[in-house]
Amino acid sequence: MTRPILPGKSVRVLLDAETIDARTKELAREIVAALGTEFVCVPVLKGSFMFAADLLRALHAEGAQVEVDFVILSSYGNNTISSGQVTVQRDISIIVRDKKVLIIDDILESGRTLSFAKDLMAARGASVTLCVLLDKPKRRENNLSADFVGFECPERFVVGYGMDVANCFRELPFIGVVDD
Ligand code: IMP
Numbered sequence: 001m002t003r004p005i006l007p008g009k010s011v012r013v014l015l016d017a018e019t020i021d022a023r024t025k026e027l028a029r030e031i032v033a034a035l036g037t038e039f040v041c042v043p044v045l046k047g048s049f050m051f052a053a054d055l056l057r058a059l060h061a062e063g064a065q066v067e068v069d070f071v072i073l074s075s076y077g078n079n080t081i082s083s084g085q086v087t088v089q090r091d092i093s094i095i096v097r098d099k100k101v102l103i104i105d106d107i108l109e110s111g112r113t114l115s116f117a118k119d120l121m122a123a124r125g126a127s128v129t130l131c132v133l134l135d136k137p138k139r140r141e142n143n144l145s146a147d148f149v150g151f152e153c154p155e156r157f158v159v160g161y162g163m164d165v166a167n168c169f170r171e172l173p174f175i176g177v178v179d180d
């Protein structure tokens with residue numbers, strides 16, 4: 001299915017809303033089975049906001065009672081030399097020492113962002129678990145793997161369901177690729 005979005009641009013659906021919803025509910029069951037019902041959730045903004053919102057509701061339906069706080073991380077993207085440096089633009093205020101922390105992100109690609117986030121929480125004494133909606137394992141530049149993965153992602157730049165190109169397409173309820 002192809003849906004017109006902007007003049008001259010359309011987004012081809014890769015994963016529709018129903019498919020994402022069903023997998024998110026499964027992930028919530030798997031997470032509660034592994035972590036129990038009390039832990040801290042740390043979505044990595046901005047791309048994970050829609051997935052995190054749905055996953056949090058699914059975790060609630062599974063009986064979880066979680067604390068939630070957000071980090072905003074940025075890595076140098078297009079138009080800059082990719083130094084692999086990740087910076088914290090907004091940090092959590094929850095104390096995570098001796099707590100279980102579930103880091104939630106949209107895509108695991110090179111692994112730089114989540115490896116930074118994991119180290120940040122682990123350095124504060126948290127026991128860290130990683131959950132990503134999409135995994136692009138062939139693009140990995142370190143040996144990081146996520147504990148919970150929604151779907152393996154094709155080697156394409158995807159948008160929708162929180163993910164963007166220049167802050168566009170985040171509002172789409174599905175995940176797709178931009179066709180020119
Ligand atoms: P990593 O540090 O290379 O693992 O970067 C992962 C981050 O890059 C994700 O959290 C996304 O914000 C972004 N990203 C990677 N691939 C895509 C994509 O296909 N679409 C949108 N954002 C992406």
Ligand code: MG
Nearest residue numbers: 045046047106
């Ligand atoms: Mg991101």
